[in-house]
Amino acid sequence: GVAGKAETESGPLTIRIEDGIAHLTLQRPDKRNALNDALVEDLRAFFAAPPEGVAVALLSGSGGHFSAGLDLSEHVSRPAPEVMKHSRHWHSVMDTIQFGGLPVVAALEGAVMGGGLELAAAAHVRVADPSTVFQLPEGRRGIFVGGGASVRIGRILGPDRMVEMMLTGRKYDAQEGLALGLAHYVSEPGGARAQALSLARTIAGNAPLSNYIVIQALSRIDDMSRADGLFAESLCAALSQTSEDAREGLKAFLEKRKPRFG
Numbered sequence: 114g115v116a117g118k119a120e121t122e123s124g125p126l127t128i129r130i131e132d133g134i135a136h137l138t139l140q141r142p143d144k145r146n147a148l149n150d151a152l153v154e155d156l157r158a159f160f161a162a163p164p165e166g167v168a169v170a171l172l173s174g175s176g177g178h179f180s181a182g183l184d185l186s187e188h189v190s191r192p193a194p195e196v197m198k199h200s201r202h203w204h205s206v207m208d209t210i211q212f213g214g215l216p217v218v219a220a221l222e223g224a225v226m227g228g229g230l231e232l233a234a235a236a237h238v239r240v241a242d243p244s245t246v247f248q249l250p251e252g253r254r255g256i257f258v259g260g261g262a263s264v265r266i267g268r269i270l271g272p273d274r275m276v277e278m279m280l281t282g283r284k285y286d287a288q289e290g291l292a293l294g295l296a297h298y299v300s301e302p303g304g305a306r307a308q309a310l311s312l313a314r315t316i317a318g319n320a321p322l323s324n325y326i327v328i329q330a331l332s333r334i335d336d337m338s339r340a341d342g343l344f345a346e347s348l349c350a351a352l353s354q355t356s357e358d359a360r361e362g363l364k365a366f367l368e369k370r371k372p373r374f375g
């Protein structure tokens with residue numbers, strides 16, 4: 114990984130790279146980290162071309178919230194074609210985050226709402242502070258989701274629970290989110306970032322190809338038939354198990370030491 118540190122000047126997204134982990138922080142605390150076009154662009158730019166040596170991204174918010182979702186002040190009456198293009202752009206950015214090649218760990222707290230929940234669902238590992246509130250308020254605001262929730266949240270919750278969540282605007286807390294799969298961990302109060310960092314370090318210690326294949330393959334296999342999924346699995350096994358890192362991983366196990374991956 115990258116030793117030393119690097120930092121960008123402050124925009125809506127700050128990026129600090131330390132020991133192979135890119136700390137990405139949504140920096141609009143006064144707006145509860147609402148996702149305006151500039152912030153979405155910064156996320157896109159980072160994940161489309163992660164800096165050399167970054168093994169894992171750690172994504173979090175500032176000011177006690179992850180994100181209150183789409184910046185509603187930028188969304189005053191766009192015509193239908195513009196809304197469609199905006200939504201398709203979000204889809205592309207969320208896909209870039211999920212499939213860009215970097216494992217993404219999200220530290221959640223406070224509002225994880227609307228587009229904020231869509232962003233969280235594009236991350237691979239989600240750690241929720243006890244303060245976390247998950248909500249899809251769109252159904253109560255006269256709109257629909259547009260940043261991928263139908264697919265990503267729909268597949269986590271199932272359509273039945275997502276319909277109910279949107280019709281009633283209900284909020285799920287961290288523990289409920291854990292039970293439903295919206296979060297994978299609930300941290301100690303105030304401890305989401307620290308726990309997320311510890312998990313990020315664990316992931317950064319894996320073989321890069323293995324991480325890459327886990328991210329690329331599993332959710333795509335979910336879209337395939339059973340036969341195609343099993344076939345794709347064998348291709349992934351052939352690719353990973355013949356790598357240099359696989360030889361090192363097995364050798365290290367037999368020699369009772371930590372592996373040193375390339």
Ligand code: 1HE
Nearest residue numbers: 143144145147181182183184185186224227228250259260
């Ligand atoms: C915002 C936004 C926002 C806050 N866009 N400005 N998302 C929502 O519908 C969530 C809307 N937000 C809220 O429900 C609340 O703000 C919170 C529960 C997140 C936080 O409450 P609170 O009391 O701590 O803060 P606040 O006073 O409500 O907000 C502080 C400021 O942030 C205030 O601005 P100010 O200039 O008056 O100080 C708010 O206007 C601003 N703010 N949230 C713009 N979302 C691609 S489709 C995706 C669909 C969606 O994501 S829909 C949006 C869903």
